[in-house]
Amino acid sequence: MSFPHLSEVLKILDGALRSNATMSTNYAGLLADKLEQDGEREIAIRIRERLARAPTAVAHAQDAAGLIGGLPVDSESRLDTLDISKPPKGSVHLCLPGGTAKRIDEFLQCVKHYDRLRNAHAAMPLRMLLYGAPGTGKTQSARWIASELGLPLLTARCDTLVSSLLGQTSKNLRRIFDYVEQRPCVLFLDEFDALASARGNERDIGELQRVVIALLQNIDALSDNTVLLAASNHEKLLDPAVWRRFPFQLPLPLPDAVLRKEMWESMLGSYAPDSLDWHTLTVKSAGATGALIEQVSLDAKRHAVLDGRAVVDDGELFRRLSLSFALVQGHSPASLSDEIAWLRQWDAKIFSLRELARLYNVSTRQINHFVQGEHGNAGKPTRKRGAQGH
Numbered sequence: 150m151s152f153p154h155l156s157e158v159l160k161i162l163d164g165a166l167r168s169n170a171t172m173s174t175n176y177a178g179l180l181a182d183k184l185e186q187d188g189e190r191e192i193a194i195r196i197r198e199r200l201a202r203a204p205t206a207v208a209h210a211q212d213a214a215g216l217i218g219g220l221p222v223d224s225e226s227r228l229d230t231l232d233i234s235k236p237p238k239g240s241v242h243l244c245l246p247g248g249t250a251k252r253i254d255e256f257l258q259c260v261k262h263y264d265r266l267r268n269a270h271a272a273m274p275l276r277m278l279l280y281g282a283p284g285t286g287k288t289q290s291a292r293w294i295a296s297e298l299g300l301p302l303l304t305a306r307c308d309t310l311v312s313s314l315l316g317q318t319s320k321n322l323r324r325i326f327d328y329v330e331q332r333p334c335v336l337f338l339d340e341f342d343a344l345a346s347a348r349g350n351e352r353d354i355g356e357l358q359r360v361v362i363a364l365l366q367n368i369d370a371l372s373d374n375t376v377l378l379a380a381s382n383h384e385k386l387l388d389p390a391v392w393r394r395f396p397f398q399l400p401l402p403l404p405d406a407v408l409r410k411e412m413w414e415s416m417l418g419s420y421a422p423d424s425l426d427w428h429t430l431t432v433k434s435a436g437a438t439g440a441l442i443e444q445v446s447l448d449a450k451r452h453a454v455l456d457g458r459a460v461v462d463d464g465e466l467f468r469r470l471s472l473s474f475a476l477v478q479g480h481s482p483a484s485l486s487d488e489i490a491w492l493r494q495w496d497a498k499i500f501s502l503r504e505l506a507r508l509y510n511v512s513t514r515q516i517n518h519f520v521q522g523e524h525g526n527a528g529k530p531t532r533k534r535g536a537q538g539h
């Protein structure tokens with residue numbers, strides 16, 4: 150026979166045995182929430198009433214768990230080593246390919262039904278490694294998972310963590326993991342490859358390795374039902390010792406055409422003009438990450454608002470997309486003629502002479518001179534509006 154919510158009951162007991170009222174009250178609160186979701190409203194109310202009668206000191210501890218204060222700090226720098234947020238359910242927008250979304254959903258199911266799975270001896274530690282190019286949505290996915298679970302997201306950046314721990318005892322690290330263990334939350338280790346590069350770094354190798362090993366040991370010591378996410382841009386740097394610790398592994402690919410269209414639609418929202426050629430926009434943004442699409446959409450929207458328009462200008466949107474690709478490819482047009490030359494070679498059909506003249510607010514003849522390199526200084530177009538560089 151299975152006992153529902155055994156995890157929470159055991160955590161409440163752990164808290165009591167360790168004289169840790171924060172831990173007990175945090176998990177009692179979670180137990181009440183879960184019972185309420187199961188339709189056991191009366192019992193949930195009784196638990197909450199009991200919690201409300203907790204002594205003031207404990208109530209304050211609960212406030213800390215409510216994410217106001219009490220974060221573990223680095224004992225020397227006094228800087229917070231954990232960043233804390235609680236994205237509300239439905240507030241995080243995430244576009245992922247069907248297969249990827251399904252795997253995240255499976256992970257969520259494993260978290261939600263952990264006790265049932267454990268009773269069937271089928272539970273796995275709730276640890277997922279997200280990996281993929283910068284801007285593909287790793288951090289966004291972590292926020293989404295936390296929001297779906299209704300849990301706070303506690304983010305530690307491994308690069309700062311490792312360097313802040315050099316020359317320190319492992320006490321700081323222990324503090325973070327103690328803090329995490331005391332409350333229902335999602336621990337997110339961002340920039341996880343910092344661990345891998347630390348392992349290969351020759352400078353301070355002994356010291357770095359000590360920190361890295363301590364970090365891995367702390368991960369091992371976490372309860373299996375603590376939700377742990379880690380993100381890496383350089384999965385090839387991660388060694389098998391790291392991979393082994395994550396039963397769930399999720400590659401985040403660049404968005405395909407269907408997803409790019411979805412992203413443009415949602416990120417432009419009501420700012421998309423009726424005349425917009427979605428097909429061309431989708432095709433021309435091949436290779437873009439979600440971050441780039443978001444950036445271009447925001448830029449174009451800002452431009453529209455400042456220009457007093459309710460929708461973005463199609464040509465301006467393509468111009469900003471094209472210039473963002475230039476930057477990504479390490480090409481930053483230094484002058485207006487460079488910029489125009491880049492746009493022409495990117496797509497001479499979208500950026501016809503007439504369209505360029507409109508966008509840069511100069512005559513077609515001037516653009517023509519410009520393109521053909523026939524202009525002297527006198528022929529240099531003067532921009533009257535918009536077209537700020539990136």
Ligand SMILES: Nc1ncnc2c1ncn2[C@@H]1O[C@H](COP(=O)(O)OP(=O)(O)OP(=O)(O)O)[C@@H](O)[C@H]1O
Nearest residue numbers: 242243244283284285286287288289382439440443
């Ligand atoms: N798949 C996606 N769905 C929705 N938004 C996305 C997606 N990918 C990226 N974004 C948007 O781009 C921005 C950057 O994404 P995010 O921070 O998640 O990237 P990342 O993979 O963590 O990058 P990095 O490796 O640089 O940390 C976010 O603000 C998010 O809104």
Ligand SMILES: [Mg+2]
Nearest residue numbers: 287288339380
């Ligand atoms: Mg990130």
